[in-house]
Amino acid sequence: MEKRSPQEGARLKRPSWKDPRLLIGVLLVLLSVSGVIAVVGSADKTTEVYAAKDGIAVGQVITPADLAVVKVRLDDVEPAYLTVADGLTTDKVALQRIEKNQLVPQKSLGQADALNRKPVAVPVEGELPPQVVQGAKVDVWVAMPDAARGYKEPALLLPGAEIAQVTPGSSTLGSAKATVVLVLVTDQQMPGLLGAQANAAKISVVWNPSGRGQ
Incomplete structure (x- = not known):
């Protein structure tokens, strides 16, 4: 019967729980599992x-x-x-x-x-661009009546005002109704717009793509 050398016997010996290499391996496995659990738990934190x-x-x-x-x-x-x-x-x-x-x-x-803006109805004659919708920003221009020329030169009254609602006009028996645009106006801007309406000013709404102004 062939005899094994002491070195071969040492290699075939069952590893002990006290073997530091085995302990290090178990620790690495535990750390890996903990890391996966932490990642999954974090991803599900909704x-x-x-x-x-x-x-x-x-x-x-x-x-x-x-x-x-x-x-x-x-x-x-x-x-x-x-x-x-x-x-x-x-x-x-x-x-x-x-x-x-x-x-x-x-x-x-x-x-x-707490609202610092209130909606004011602004009737607008003619067709508006498709961008003039609820939530869009527009510039409101006003031309006051002038006895000599009909209307004065238009002036920018409300820059970058937000639209709260748009109600398209309709045509009845050949007469077209004006489109009504609800514009959000601050208390400070209110007198200017209401005064223009009370004096039969010509009011135009122009889409403001930058949204700057108000």
Whole structure:
């Protein structure tokens, strides 16, 4: 019978739990598993927040029917948005326009008395560009009546005003009704616009692609 050398016997010896190499291997496996669990847990850290089902206009009272619940990962910016955990009270109105499918910012909600802009109806003759829709920014120009020339030179009255609503005009028996544009106006701007309307000024609405002004 062939005899094994002491070196061969040492190589075939079952590893002991006290073997540092075995302990290091077990530790590496545990660390790897813990890392995977941490990554999976972090990826699944989502929050239920509210998003607008459709566009919400400034001043509109917001109800649960206007909102959808979505799960998103917000991390550090979570306090900036309305979460399901926050809840929605019945007396909130939109202080700024919220676009369709947009998450609802906390700062976009408030009491009605916090509104600093009010909608004013501006009848506009003629066809408006397709960009003049709810939420768009427009410049409102006013030409005051002039006994000698009909109207004075137009002047910019409201730069970058936001549109709250557009009601297209209709034609009846050959006469076309003016399109009514609801423009959001501050209290400081209100006298100028109402005065122009009271004096039968010619009012024009021009799309402002930059949105700057108000």
